[in-house]
Amino acid sequence: MTDTEPLLASLLEERKARRGLPPYLPQDDRAVAALLQSxxxxxxxxxxxxxxxxxxGGASREQFIFTLDRDGAPARYILRMDPTEGIxxxxxxxxxxxxxxxxxxxxxxxxxxxxxxxxxxxxPAMIVEVVAGVTKPTSxxxxxxxxxxxLGDPLxxxxxxxxxDHLATIHNFDWASADLPxxxxxxxxxxxxxxxxxxxxxxxxxxDAVTKEPVLRLATQWLEDNVPDCEKISVVHGDYRTGNYLFxxxxxxxxxxxxxxxxxxxxxxxxxxxxxxxxFGSHIDGVFRGSDLAPPAQFLAEYEAAxxxxxDRAKLHYFTIFNAWKSYILVAALGMRAARQAHNHQDxxxxxxxxxxxxxxxxxxxxxxxxxxx
Amino acid sequence: xxxxxxDRLNSVLRALQSVVLPALPESxxxxxxxxxxxxxxxxxxxxxxxxxxxxxxxxxxxxADMARALLAVAGGGEPSAAARAExxxxxxxxxxxxxxxxxxxxxxxxxxxxxxxxxxxxxxHRRLAAAILPLGRARADKDRGWFAPMGFDSEKSA
Numbered sequence: 413m414t415d416t417e418p419l420l421a422s423l424l425e426e427r428k429a430r431r432g433l434p435p436y437l438p439q440d441d442r443a444v445a446a447l448l449q450s451x452x453x454x455x456x457x458x459x460x461x462x463x464x465x466x467x468x469g470g471a472s473r474e475q476f477i478f479t480l481d482r483d484g485a486p487a488r489y490i491l492r493m494d495p496t497e498g499i500x501x502x503x504x505x506x507x508x509x510x511x512x513x514x515x516x517x518x519x520x521x522x523x524x525x526x527x528x529x530x531x532x533x534x535x536p537a538m539i540v541e542v543v544a545g546v547t548k549p550t551s552x553x554x555x556x557x558x559x560x561x562x563l564g565d566p567l568x569x570x571x572x573x574x575x576x577d578h579l580a581t582i583h584n585f586d587w588a589s590a591d592l593p594x595x596x597x598x599x600x601x602x603x604x605x606x607x608x609x610x611x612x613x614x615x616x617x618x619x620d621a622v623t624k625e626p627v628l629r630l631a632t633q634w635l636e637d638n639v640p641d642c643e644k645i646s647v648v649h650g651d652y653r654t655g656n657y658l659f660x661x662x663x664x665x666x667x668x669x670x671x672x673x674x675x676x677x678x679x680x681x682x683x684x685x686x687x688x689x690x691x692f693g694s695h696i697d698g699v700f701r702g703s704d705l706a707p708p709a710q711f712l713a714e715y716e717a718a719x720x721x722x723x724d725r726a727k728l729h730y731f732t733i734f735n736a737w738k739s740y741i742l743v744a745a746l747g748m749r750a751a752r753q754a755h756n757h758q759d760x761x762x763x764x765x766x767x768x769x770x771x772x773x774x775x776x777x778x779x780x781x782x783x784x785x786x
Numbered sequence: 787x788x789x790x791x792x793d794r795l796n797s798v799l800r801a802l803q804s805v806v807l808p809a810l811p812e813s814x815x816x817x818x819x820x821x822x823x824x825x826x827x828x829x830x831x832x833x834x835x836x837x838x839x840x841x842x843x844x845x846x847x848x849x850a851d852m853a854r855a856l857l858a859v860a861g862g863g864e865p866s867a868a869a870r871a872e873x874x875x876x877x878x879x880x881x882x883x884x885x886x887x888x889x890x891x892x893x894x895x896x897x898x899x900x901x902x903x904x905x906x907x908x909x910x911h912r913r914l915a916a917a918i919l920p921l922g923r924a925r926a927d928k929d930r931g932w933f934a935p936m937g938f939d940s941e942k943s944a
Contacts, residue, residue: 468815560940623889624896626852627922630915633903695940757816760823767936770929777923784916 416612417596417676419503424615427501435754436496439534441466444476448491451525451532452480471747471765472498472673474757477542488542489524494535497755499747499762501616502673504528504536505594510647510675511540513590518581519543519668545658545667561654562694563704570664572705572714575657578669579687580719583646583680597677602641605678610635610734617741620749631737631776634783640727642679650674652683653692654703680721684712685731691739691771736775744769795832799825830935841932846888848925853877853891855917856898865905869898
């Protein structure tokens with residue numbers, strides 16, 4: 413077993429067994445509608461499901477939006493289901509628990525139902541409430557999943573303080589008092605949080621790599637050899653950036669923080685380095701803005717002020733390397749492997765996204781050369 | 787006259803664009819998205835078709851250059867000797883397609899890095915890394931240029 417969080421170690425073993433499964437066939441829309449109705453028949457008799465529609469976007473889960481009518485009061489929900497494999501390897505139970513833990517503390521979609529063992533739906537599934545808002549200005553029809561999204565003025569100055577306040581709330585959250593049975597706190601020694609993290613992603617890379625890229629091997633070895641101590645174990649969102657929150661386009665208010673599936677307990681520097689990663693930012697008139705919100709120095713200073721957490725530059729550098737490595741693993745290992753096995757409903761998107769792989773190899777080589785020169 | 791590859795791909799694109807896409811309801815978000823992505827893939831593949839053999843041969847040549855550079859690195863001891871010998875063997879093997887030969891060499895480089903790291907040949911491993919990183923970066927730069935038409939790379943796609 414991999415030296416990582418127990419639930420994630422089990423997940424890594426389970427996915428090996430799925431590797432030999434036949435091609436994944438997207439769920440039939442009408443069958444999903446019938447399954448939703450029978451789900452609610454058993455839990456909320458009298459409620460009727462209608463307007464079931466497949467959603468686009470995303471690169472990991474199969475999603476359907478639907479209306480649930482209770483005594484003439486309609487409400488909209490999303491059903492999220494796991495295909496055989498995808499660009500991430502995550503647990504619906506953890507996502508469900510963390511959404512419920514933050515409900516009332518942060519704007520998050522309300523998680524209402526979970527079928528973790530696929531007892532009713534054909535694969536593990538979760539139902540969440542729909543939140544109004546957009547992930548990018550409606551004038552931007554071109555960017556994919558937040559890559560290259562430009563909020564522009566005046567929106568970025570309205571969104572930025574909220575974005576940083578919410579991140580501060582996540583990092584200062586009292587996870588020890590929350591109901592998170594699927595999470596295990598890495599408290600054995602100060603390196604355990606990041607050691608567990610590295611071993612999880614390394615095992616994914618070993619299982620899924622479609623090419624033995626030398627720079628990736630060097631990065632893996634460097635990350636293993638230089639694990640920093642974690643002074644404060646925080647909730648780490650794992651994918652915190654522009655593209656992963658909804659906002660009201662009229663006033664710029666963030667209405668929901670999304671995509672919690674890669675969440676874990678660990679070092680908060682991972683989220684900071686992720687949000688200011690080049691691929692998620694904008695370059696306009698010679699100015700780079702992380703998540704199109706602010707240049708990194710301003711972003712970090714405002715985060716420190718909002719959270720009271722000190723940013724350690726050496727740790728930020730470590731997680732900058734980690735994030736380029738993780739990004740490569742997501743797009744060029746997991747995504748490509750899922751597409752090659754025909755184990756996802758979005759193979760054509762996964763092979764498109766895999767083209768970002770060289771960007772991360774280049775970034776890793778550049779960062780490791782900086783290390784070599786010191 | 788036999789239909790050329792371009793004729794065939796253009797006809798597929800036209801079918802997707804002018805027949806399949808308009809037939810999909812506005813609500814069919816995922817299907818519409820996938821048709822658009824499929825068309826994008828085809829257009830890029832079409833634009834790169836003539837250059838593809840040269841690109842794959844360039845990949846092979848670059849990884850072979852890296853392998854030669856690594857074999858020239860001094861200081862490797864017993865723990866990594868077998869991996870060096872295997873790298874030499876794979877480098878000399880002229881069988882297979884360019885991309886298969888490139889991957890065979892990559893696997894041998896990977897084994898060498900693992901052996902040097904596990905065998906605690908720290909200085910030797912550091913010299914291997916110093917040889918790999920600039921060459922790896924130069925190769926990644928070419929790959930970024932190759933995939934620039936996908937539109938994700940703000941620097942290269944501009």
